[in-house]
Amino acid sequence: xxxxxxNLEWKQYFRSSYWQKSLGLxxxxxxxxxxxxxxxxxxxxxxxxxxxKTYPDQDPFVIANGLLFYWLMVDLMMRFFxxxxxxxxxxxxxxxxxxxxxxxxxxxxxxxxxFFNFLPLFAIIPFSIMLIKEGYEASQILxxxxxxxxxxxxxxxxxxxxxxxxxxxxxxxLPLLATVGVLYGLEYFNxxxxxxxxxxAFMGISNNPALILIPIALLAIAYAFNFKILREKLFLDSGxxxxxxxxKAADLSWTNRFGDIAPFMQLDLKLIWRNKRTxxxxxxxxxxxxxxxxxxxxxxxxxMVWLFPFIGIFVTGIFLINFGQFIPAxxxxxxKMLMSQNIKYEQYLRSKFVLMILSVVIxxxxxxxxxxFGWKILIAxxxxxxxxxxxxxxxxxxxxxxxxxxxxxxQRAAFNYQGTGAVQWIIGLPLMILPMGIxxxxxxxxxxxxxxxxxxxxxxxxxxxxxxxxxxxxxRYLDSKYKMIDAFSQDN
Amino acid sequence: MIHTKDLSKTYNGTTVLNIEELNIPKGQxxxxxxxxxxxxxxxxxxxxDLIKPTTGSITSNDVxxxxxxxxxxxxxxxxxxxxxxxxxxxxxxxxxxxxLRGQNRADVDALTxxxxxxxxxxxxxxxxxxxxxxxxxxxxxxIVAALIGNPEVIILxxxxxxxxxxxxxxxxxxxxxLAKKQGVTILVSSHDxxxxxxxxxxxxxxxxxxxVKDLETNPTTLKELEAHxxxxxxxxxxx
Numbered sequence: 001x002x003x004x005x006x007n008l009e010w011k012q013y014f015r016s017s018y019w020q021k022s023l024g025l026x027x028x029x030x031x032x033x034x035x036x037x038x039x040x041x042x043x044x045x046x047x048x049x050x051x052x053k054t055y056p057d058q059d060p061f062v063i064a065n066g067l068l069f070y071w072l073m074v075d076l077m078m079r080f081f082x083x084x085x086x087x088x089x090x091x092x093x094x095x096x097x098x099x100x101x102x103x104x105x106x107x108x109x110x111x112x113x114x115f116f117n118f119l120p121l122f123a124i125i126p127f128s129i130m131l132i133k134e135g136y137e138a139s140q141i142l143x144x145x146x147x148x149x150x151x152x153x154x155x156x157x158x159x160x161x162x163x164x165x166x167x168x169x170x171x172x173x174l175p176l177l178a179t180v181g182v183l184y185g186l187e188y189f190n191x192x193x194x195x196x197x198x199x200x201a202f203m204g205i206s207n208n209p210a211l212i213l214i215p216i217a218l219l220a221i222a223y224a225f226n227f228k229i230l231r232e233k234l235f236l237d238s239g240x241x242x243x244x245x246x247x248k249a250a251d252l253s254w255t256n257r258f259g260d261i262a263p264f265m266q267l268d269l270k271l272i273w274r275n276k277r278t279x280x281x282x283x284x285x286x287x288x289x290x291x292x293x294x295x296x297x298x299x300x301x302x303x304m305v306w307l308f309p310f311i312g313i314f315v316t317g318i319f320l321i322n323f324g325q326f327i328p329a330x331x332x333x334x335x336k337m338l339m340s341q342n343i344k345y346e347q348y349l350r351s352k353f354v355l356m357i358l359s360v361v362i363x364x365x366x367x368x369x370x371x372x373f374g375w376k377i378l379i380a381x382x383x384x385x386x387x388x389x390x391x392x393x394x395x396x397x398x399x400x401x402x403x404x405x406x407x408x409x410x411q412r413a414a415f416n417y418q419g420t421g422a423v424q425w426i427i428g429l430p431l432m433i434l435p436m437g438i439x440x441x442x443x444x445x446x447x448x449x450x451x452x453x454x455x456x457x458x459x460x461x462x463x464x465x466x467x468x469x470x471x472x473x474x475x476r477y478l479d480s481k482y483k484m485i486d487a488f489s490q491d492n
Numbered sequence: 493m494i495h496t497k498d499l500s501k502t503y504n505g506t507t508v509l510n511i512e513e514l515n516i517p518k519g520q521x522x523x524x525x526x527x528x529x530x531x532x533x534x535x536x537x538x539x540x541d542l543i544k545p546t547t548g549s550i551t552s553n554d555v556x557x558x559x560x561x562x563x564x565x566x567x568x569x570x571x572x573x574x575x576x577x578x579x580x581x582x583x584x585x586x587x588x589x590x591x592l593r594g595q596n597r598a599d600v601d602a603l604t605x606x607x608x609x610x611x612x613x614x615x616x617x618x619x620x621x622x623x624x625x626x627x628x629x630x631x632x633x634x635i636v637a638a639l640i641g642n643p644e645v646i647i648l649x650x651x652x653x654x655x656x657x658x659x660x661x662x663x664x665x666x667x668x669x670l671a672k673k674q675g676v677t678i679l680v681s682s683h684d685x686x687x688x689x690x691x692x693x694x695x696x697x698x699x700x701x702x703x704v705k706d707l708e709t710n711p712t713t714l715k716e717l718e719a720h721x722x723x724x725x726x727x728x729x730x731x
Contacts, residue, residue, distance in 0.1 A: 263591035267577070274579040274621070337575035340540040341592050342564040342641075409578065482544050489574065 005106050033115060037122050044126030048134060061131060065199035068148075069187065072155065072198065073180050075120070079159040080176050083116050104230045108223065111160065112153060120152045143209035144202060150215040157222035164229050264351030271330055272323070275409045278330065281322040285359070288318030289366055296373040305448060306440035308377055309455060312384025313432045315367050317392055319359035321428040324396030327352050328477075332406040332488035339485060346474045349397055353470070356396065360388045376448065383455040384435065390462025392431050394469045401476040404487035493518035493677050494539070494645065498548035501534055501701075509534045509701040511548075516679070516694075518644075521671040523692030523709075524681040525717065530698040532681040533571065536649050539679070540569055552645060565593070569647035570634040578623030582615045582633045585622060586640060593641030600640060607636050610662045627654045635663065639670070646670065647679045652687050660687065667691045685721070689714045 051060035093103060128145040132138050166175045187194040205211045250273070255265040272278040292311050295301040323330075328348075331338060338348070364385040371378040435455055442451035462469065477484075496514040500507055509531040516522050524532045537543045539550055541557045549556050555563040569575070577585055583604075590600035604616065614629050615636075622630060631654050638646055651667075652660050668691060670676050682688045688695060689709055697705035697720060705720060707713050 263588055267580075267588060270579060270584070334574055334577045336540075336542055336571065337577075339542060340564070340567070340569055340575075341589070342594075343592055482542075485542050 002102075002106060005103075009110075036119055040119055040122035041126060044123035045130060047123075047127055048130045060134075061136060062199070062203070064127070065202045066195045068202060069183075069195040069198040072151065073183065075116075075152070075155050076159060077176070077180060079116055079155065080162065083114060083156075083159060100231060101227075104227055107230065108157070108226055112156060114156065117152055117156055121149065124148050124152075139209070140206045143212050144206035147202060147205045147212050147215050150212070150219050154215065154219050154222050157219070157226050160226055161222065161229065164226075258351075258354060261347050261351040261354065264348055265355065268330075268351055268355055271409075277407065277409060278323070281319060284322055285319050285363065288315055289363065291315055291318075292367065292370050292373075292377075296370060296377060302374065305376060305380075306436065306443055308380035309384050309387075309439040309451075310432050310436040312367075312377075312381040313388060313392070313435055315370075316360050316363045316381060316385040317388040317431070319363065320356045320388055320392060320396060321431060323359075324352070324356055324393070325399065325428070326407060327397060327400035327403070328484070329400075329403045329405055329407045329488070330409070333409055335488045336485055339481065345477055346470060349470065349474060349477065353393055353397060356393045357389050360385050360393075379452055380439075383439075383452045383459070386459030386463075387435050387455045388459070390459030390466075391435075394462055394466075394473065395431065397470075397473050398476060401473065401480050401484075404484065406488045406490065493520075493553060494679075495551040496548070497551070499535075499538065499545055499550060500547045501531075501538060501543065502546040507546075507701055509538070509698075511535070511701075511703060514696070514703065516677060518677055519671075519675050520694055521667065521678040521692045522680070523688040523695040524679065524698060525683070525685060525688055525695060526681075526698035527721075529700070531701040532698060533649055534701075535698070536569070536571060536647050536679070536681065539647060540567070540571070563645075566644040567647070568593075568638045568641065568643035568645070569649075570631075570638040570651070571647070571649045573627070573630050573634065575634055575637075576622045576630055579621055581619065581621060582625075583617075585633065586637055589637045589640050593643075595641050603640055604636060607666070610636070610659065610666060612659065628656060628659065631655060632659065644675060645677045645679070649681050650683070651680060652682055652684050664691050685714060685717045689717065 047064065048060055051063050055063055094100075124145055128141050131141050162176055183194055186192040205215070250269075252266045252269055255262045255269070258265055272282060291314055295307065295311055301307060328335065364381060367381055368378065370381060435458075438458070439451040439455055442454050494514075494516040496511050498513075499509065499511045501509040508529070524535065526532055534543070538545055539552070539557065541561075541563075544558060549558060551557070552563045553566065557563050577588070580588065586600050586604055587597055590597070595603075604611075608616070611632055615625075615633055622633060625633070631651070635648060635651055638648065651663060655663060664687060667678060667680065671678055671691070671693070678692075680688065680692060693709055695705075695707045695709060695713060695717065696703055697707075697717070705717075707716065
């Protein structure tokens with residue numbers, strides 16, 4: 001049975017139009033994966049020396065255990081945003097003579113093979129080897145190593161439980177943020193020392209290898225819980241039973257002032273508000289808004305002026321990046337209809353453009369309080385907003401014409417956590433790093449004002465040439481019309 | 493009105509449609525029948541410029557459809573459920589289509605109110621999203637949406653499929669009423685020979701992408717079509 005599933009997976013992956021058309025993206029992903037592997041390897045081999053140098057009079061093994069709490073928290077957070085439960089189209093399988101439990105075991109087993117689970121091994125194993133070479137007892141280190149590997153798997157399954165439970169709510173990431181925040185707070189304000197709690201637990205395992213049964217039991221519980229959740233979802237009626245929601249129509253007549261693009265703007269606003277996928281990109285704006293708080297309160301970052309535009313682009317452009325990169329895939333479900341309707345492509349695109357610009361302006365206004373951390377930050381954010389409006393918005397629209405992946409907004413089928421993953425964030429990086437690089441260079445060569453001026457200049461240039469740019473972007477869309485229609489009518 | 497010349501569509505060396513010449517005059521109600529894979533949907537997709545013809549072209553009202561977009565204002569279609577926007581209510585969808593076709597809300601309301609019988613009380617005022625409607629009700633909404641804005645060319649792919657018997661009969665009446673209106677060209681495809689002969693003045697049979705029959709509808713047409721399709725079945729069995 002597993003053989004058949006693997007065969008299906010293979011075909012699904014390599015026969016999808018996505019794979020065939022975005023080889024470049026795949027190459028980029030591989031590059032990132034290699035980069036992280038190298039990073040983790042050097043962490044694994046180098047950590048011991050770093051610890052010995054920084055804390056010469058303490059036991060590096062104890063210190064490393066003390067740091068584990070932070071690592072586990074970061075791991076959990078990263079996974080929540082980047083790792084999704086592998087998708088499998090189960091509907092066709094349900095009527096076939098396959099045990100439901102087989103399907104669930106397969107999906108869960110597949111998730112255990114995720115890159116996120118292998119990556120820590122590149123740090124854990126070298127570090128353990130280094131410790132043993134350093135003279136630690138292998139009988140102590142080996143149980144510790146296995147305990148860590150098991151904990152990585154526990155996090156893997158814990159993440160899916162959190163996702164499954166929180167995906168029903170409107171603010172899916174809030175429970176996790178709250179939990180992590182509380183745990184971190186307990187540590188930070190010295191209420192409960194989470195670091196020593198976690199550290200002692202691992203020390204305990206290494207001193208008394210029999211205790212490793214506890215993480216194994218936890219892993220079994222996490223797996224069983226996942227199994228239960230997924231199995232319940234596997235019944236056809238839970239996929240078919242349509243949750244009929246009463247429509248709450250909002251008054252969108254204010255969009256009429258935008259003239260001929262008003263119908264599209266109303267459609268886009270409904271699109272955003274009435275679908276889970278798009279709705280979450282609104283709530284991610286909140287995260288974007290507080291993103292600066294990770295940096296600005298700390299004095300180290302306040303001197304790193306070159307970082308400001310990067311944060312500015314992120315804060316003011318988070319909706320633009322999140323929403324923009326799926327243009328026009330948001331409309332993929334009914335793209336054929338749009339193409340046969342009496343519409344002008346330019347209007348359709350302009351509506352998306354206006355929406356993105358509005359979000360940038362709103363985000364900039366909301367981020368004005370950052371001026372508390374220094375007026376330079378406000379100016380940098382302003383320049384970043386202009387850059388977003390003039391440059392990044394057009395790049396997003398242009399990039400959309402290469403979009404070949406359908407988005408299923410309805411999300412009815414079980415197992416459908418489709419879409420957002422690591423790729424989404426990687427696409428956003430150049431949009432932030434390029435302006436940061438430009439600014440950093442000018443800042444270094446000439447000065448702060450020159451860097452800001454250049455960013456604003458680029459943004460203004462984009463605004464001035466807006467009409468011209470839109471014309472060529474529209475042409476791109478027209479040229480790839482048939483390809484897009486074809487790709488959007490495929491299911492995978 | 494619709495002039496097809498040397499049209500062909502080839503996918504990886506397989507020709508799925510090959511029409512040397514087909515003229516559909518203004519105001520005709522035109523039926524397309526054929527087995528699966530005969531090329532009905534391909535022809536409609538070409539007519540709507542959703543796929544590119546390999547050779548030849550379709551001219552609609554002197555507009556070459558894959559060269560200019562000027563055919564769009566007078567053409568409307570409902571091919572399948574992907575023409576619907578799932579997260580809108582039927583009313584919102586009608587208004588959206590109306591906006592695109594230069595009709596205000598009052599115009600759209602006036603039109604949709606004519607179809608209350610057809611909707612059977614299941615579409616309007618239900619406060620449901622289109623994605624939550626049954627297949628049949630989705631189809632009803634899609635068909636009526638294709639009638640918004642006084643189009644001169646109406647293309648419906650398999651309009652009878654998925655509809656209950658009552659609605660099928662009502663739809664036939666709607667199509668007949670439209671055909672009586674001056675200047676509205678209706679293109680319908682169907683697997684139901686009886687419905688199609690009932691509704692259409694002219695029926696073209698496609699087989700593996702080629703036109704094999706072109707009939708003016710008369711009382712014997714249904715018999716002739718049935719003979720044709722059971723004949724092609726017999727021919728296949730002989731092979």
